[in-house]
């Protein structure tokens with residue numbers, strides 16, 4: 001049990017990312033695509049110069065909404081699953097007395113908040129037609145800067161919590177570290193420029209629903225990841241627990 | 256978020272899980288981390304603000320995913 005293989009965990013993280021990517025893909029197709037279509041309809045009805053290819057359609061809408069969407073969401077799931085698995089390798093046994101399953105759940109929660117939710121609060125997902133193509137460079141830079149900042153601050157908060165724990169106790173150290181994180185993020189939010197550029201007459205309800213569907217996709221992705229990867233990691237690291245569980249009827253760890 | 260003071264009481268204690276040493280993690284973090292970031296780059300940003308491959312095919316193919324996953328697109 002001492003030498004847990006990082007490679008084995010990385011592979012399991014990518015597989016869990018693929019599996020939960022399928023769930024996220026179903027969510028994206030059912031909840032997200034209708035809003036993408038509505039936004040494109042608005043775009044075509046309202047624009048003289050549309051942001052994308054003029055005239056030639058490289059990929060049909062049907063392919064974008066099926067094969068293209070699947071590629072995007074599944075690769076995203078695999079990549080973030082791999083990164084989260086590596087974060088799990090670092091966190092395991094270092095963030096408190098948590099078993100593999102609980103550590104996986106905490107890492108998934110942390111990743112959801114740091115990688116998606118915090119950047120989303122500052123620079124939320126936008127449907128087609130929202131966002132000026134001329135500002136794409138700036139918006140892209142700010143978006144990735146926000147993710148990097150959010151992840152670095154989250155890591156700093158974990159380290160701070162660990163440092164404070166011996167003095168304040170676990171609970172208070174966690175509260176203090178989270179409070180410091182919130183203050184730092186608040187300052188970042190206040191000083192970074194706003195990225196919004198919603199065209200006039202774009203339906204507010206469509207914008208809201210599109211963003212909620214984006215949130216739902218990520219919630220499904222990370223909940224599924226935490227549960228599936230947690231189960232795989234638990235079985236890998238604590239073989240005894242897996243044996244015990246096998247005697248009970250197994251329900252797959254699907255959200 | 257905090258190292259435990261491990262109260263040795265009630266409940267059959269969880270087997271202590273030894274952290275994986277950074278020496279062991281580092282090569283995977285470098286190799287896996289870069290590979291994963293490259294994948295994310297192609298899903299989220301290629302042929303948008305920056306472009307390694309000419310054309311618009313990659314952008315158009317992952318277009319819906321890019322919008323729904325929150326990446327800036329157009």
Ligand SMILES: [Zn+2]
Pocket residue numbers: 128318322328329
């Ligand atoms: Zn677009």
